[in-house]
Amino acid sequence: MKKAIAISSFWSVPAELLAKISATVPDYDLIDLSTNPADEELTRCEILFGNAKADIISKMPKLKWVHAQTAGVEIYLNPASPLSKDILLTNSSGAYGIAIAEQMLTYTLMLLRNSVQYLSQQRQHIWKGLGTGRNLYNRNVTVIGMGDIGGRYAMLCHAMGATVSGVVRNPRSTLPQYITKLYTTDQIDEAIQDADIVALALPGTGETAGIMSRQRLAAMKKGALVINVGRSSAIDQDALIELLQSRHIGGAGLDVTTPEPLPQDSPLWDMENVIITPHVSHGGRDNTFGLVVDKFVRYLKDYISGQPFEREIDRDAGY
Numbered sequence: 001m002k003k004a005i006a007i008s009s010f011w012s013v014p015a016e017l018l019a020k021i022s023a024t025v026p027d028y029d030l031i032d033l034s035t036n037p038a039d040e041e042l043t044r045c046e047i048l049f050g051n052a053k054a055d056i057i058s059k060m061p062k063l064k065w066v067h068a069q070t071a072g073v074e075i076y077l078n079p080a081s082p083l084s085k086d087i088l089l090t091n092s093s094g095a096y097g098i099a100i101a102e103q104m105l106t107y108t109l110m111l112l113r114n115s116v117q118y119l120s121q122q123r124q125h126i127w128k129g130l131g132t133g134r135n136l137y138n139r140n141v142t143v144i145g146m147g148d149i150g151g152r153y154a155m156l157c158h159a160m161g162a163t164v165s166g167v168v169r170n171p172r173s174t175l176p177q178y179i180t181k182l183y184t185t186d187q188i189d190e191a192i193q194d195a196d197i198v199a200l201a202l203p204g205t206g207e208t209a210g211i212m213s214r215q216r217l218a219a220m221k222k223g224a225l226v227i228n229v230g231r232s233s234a235i236d237q238d239a240l241i242e243l244l245q246s247r248h249i250g251g252a253g254l255d256v257t258t259p260e261p262l263p264q265d266s267p268l269w270d271m272e273n274v275i276i277t278p279h280v281s282h283g284g285r286d287n288t289f290g291l292v293v294d295k296f297v298r299y300l301k302d303y304i305s306g307q308p309f310e311r312e313i314d315r316d317a318g319y
Contacts, residue, residue, distance in 0.1 A: 002029050002044065004045045004047075005030050005045065005048070006033055006056075007033060008049070010051070021293065024297050033050070042059040043061060046062050047064065048063060068089070068091040071148075071203070073091050077318060088309070090299055092295055093147065097148035097152040099282055100282060104281070111273070114133050116275060137160060139162045140196050142165045142191050142198050143157075144201070145202040150199070151166075165183065168183070169185055192219070196224055198220060201230045204233055205317065212226070214236045217235070229256065237257065245271075252268075254276050255279055262276065298310075
């Protein structure tokens, strides 16, 4: 019986990308899980590309490797997941940095230049200068989470003249040229104390949950901005709302909220110092998905040739 790769994508996979996968492994069939294939088809699947539900994975007894379409892999690490530890697990980290960093920069510039308020005035046909716009130039930016996404955002801010610091889990021997100083997570309080903008690009793990507590949010510089594109669990959202209402926090750009979707009665919806997007900072299918497939194909070549992957998920760390 011919081996197969299960494709489980939250985007429709363009024919040219499917052809790229097939050309890499012509001896494998591709099975699109969105077509609800029969159980006997699932038993042929040795590889899963994407994010599938537990009941589907449990029907794949020959599964040897899962490559998540996302950077986050919580779906495969939670206690309810049927994914055993002997199944290889990789992710698409590195494919999303370009799109998400641009989104983070968009939030930053819109908040600094009062764009939310001006858009509101535009809808009301009001011609009135607010007179309180700020520049990113010469601002202090602290990026918590310096992976591909946070690193690219830091690079963009540096290119626009900001002074950028980063917070990382483990010390690094080299300092990127776009970073003035690197802190470790036990130094967050120091890292954020003078920041005009605190941006989070963190995975959802036990270590990152609540990392921006009420105490830390309250200790931030008055008028500072908060950007979050990682996981909403990293921020005490109730405290953030209160500090936004009091204007101690000057504004927030949030692509992630608790819960998702954000309830209709959340005060965040109506704040003129808040930008909310529905977990879409990854950029959709513009060119992000092409980068995701390119990474999968690189790993697929390693898998077929018996070579180790560039990086596997550290199940203990959560990423």
